[in-house]
Structure formats: structure tokens, C-alpha cells
Amino acid sequence: MQARYRSEPAVHVHVLVAVKELRVAKSRLAESLSSDDRTDLVAAMLHDTLDTLVGAGIADDPFSGITVVTPDPAVAAIAEAHGVRHWPDPDPDPARTHTEESGLNAALVAAEAGLTSDPDATDLVALQADLPALRAGELLDALAAARRVGRAIVVDHAGTGTAALFACGIGGSLDPRFGSDSAARHIASGARALEGDWPGLRQDVDTVADLEAAARLGLGPATAAVLDRIACTPDLGRSFSP
Numbered sequence: 001m002q003a004r005y006r007s008e009p010a011v012h013v014h015v016l017v018a019v020k021e022l023r024v025a026k027s028r029l030a031e032s033l034s035s036d037d038r039t040d041l042v043a044a045m046l047h048d049t050l051d052t053l054v055g056a057g058i059a060d061d062p063f064s065g066i067t068v069v070t071p072d073p074a075v076a077a078i079a080e081a082h083g084v085r086h087w088p089d090p091d092p093d094p095a096r097t098h099t100e101e102s103g104l105n106a107a108l109v110a111a112e113a114g115l116t117s118d119p120d121a122t123d124l125v126a127l128q129a130d131l132p133a134l135r136a137g138e139l140l141d142a143l144a145a146a147r148r149v150g151r152a153i154v155v156d157h158a159g160t161g162t163a164a165l166f167a168c169g170i171g172g173s174l175d176p177r178f179g180s181d182s183a184a185r186h187i188a189s190g191a192r193a194l195e196g197d198w199p200g201l202r203q204d205v206d207t208v209a210d211l212e213a214a215a216r217l218g219l220g221p222a223t224a225a226v227l228d229r230i231a232c233t234p235d236l237g238r239s240f241s242p
Contacts (some may be wrong), residue, residue, distance in 0.1 A: 012061060012122040013143060015053055016111050016174075018069040018104055019046060019129045022092075026130075028206050037230045041223070043078060045130045045205060048220025050082040056136035057083055063122065068129075069111045087111040105176040106172075112174055123147060123168040126176055128156075131163065133217035134202035139164070142201060145194045149173070152192040155183045157202045157213065162186055164201060166194075 068079035080088040146152040146166035155162040162182040177185035
């Protein structure tokens, strides 16, 4: 269904942040980081992302909110520490036959359906959890741009992924298409790619080069603390300096 755009911006917004199990996250960093260090890094980036969302005032509105979608109790505990909701992955069985990307999309769809807020009065955002350089003003500016067009995305720094997916307007839904080349898939499904100078919002992290780029933008305190520690180890010290 095509969303009907509002003549005035919606007051309410709900942000969904999907996070896989910490122990299997960021496999592309396995050559540079130990499993424990990757777990610490993913947790730290989530802390910083949630700090930014809370600092943006999204959770202050009783009709708005932030929900972390995850099968991992440790991630749920991080959400609780920030005073935000968590939603369990509807199918956390590692033996499930569908792909990882379809599992992520299914989890977001289930979380969206489980929201108790009025769907016609609340805009939705599906946001990446690995945005350690995100600034609140970037997200709020992108949200304002999305509210002018309906369903929209912010393409990541690589030009192929989706840093944020927005569903704004009466009757809108996320219809997530995360996975390989998700930006193209979202655009093909009708989402508008937003233009804006939002480097922290676009800078998700999958590689050491991404960490270096995020550090140049300015890291959140939790991520900076982890990198201060692990950059001195043989795993990462040769390839990364914050």
C-alpha cells in the first residue's frame, strides 16, 4: 500500500535496531580481531548508537520509542541498560533453513507488527546498530527529509548497503529488503534514496578501513574505549590507529 503523506510532520517515531548474536557478528573482522574483541566492539558500537538515539530525545515521547530486535540476551541487557525496549528474534534457531538476510527482514517485520503505537501516527525507522560516529542531528535531519517523501533510505558509505530505512506517512510500512545490495533492492521496491551530508549516519562498520573512517569522524565513547585497548594488541595494532 502506498503511504499517504502528511501535510504536517508526525510527532511520533519508533526506531528499530536489529542486532544478531554478538558471538557471530562482524565476521569480516575475524582476520584482525579475536572473537572476544569483536564481541566487545559490536557491543560498544551498539552502546554508542543507542546513546545517540536516546540523546536525540526519541525515547522521551511516550508515544515514540526505540526497540532493539535481537535473539541475544546480552544484547537485550544492553537495551535495558539504556532504558529502551527489546524484541526477541521470532526464530533464533541457528539450524533454521532461511538465509541470514531473510531472517533479519522477518525479525523487523515481526517487531513492526508487534508495536503498540498507532501506525498511522508513528513513523518508523530501521537503523543499523554499528554507527559509532552517528550524531543525533544527522538522524533527525534524515527523518525530516524522509517525512517529505514517505518510504526512504539512507545509502551507506559504500554505496550498496542501507544505513537507515524509513517508513513515513499514513498507511506506510518498512517492507525491509536488507541483505546483499540492499540499497538497490530497497530502491527497486519503491524507496527513495535521500541526499544529505550525514557522514556518521552513513558510516557503518564491517572492516578495519571502516573503523579508521569512523575514527576520523569521531567515535562514541564506548567504541573509542574498546579501540584504545585492542589497537595495542598484535591483532589490530599493525593495521589500525585511531
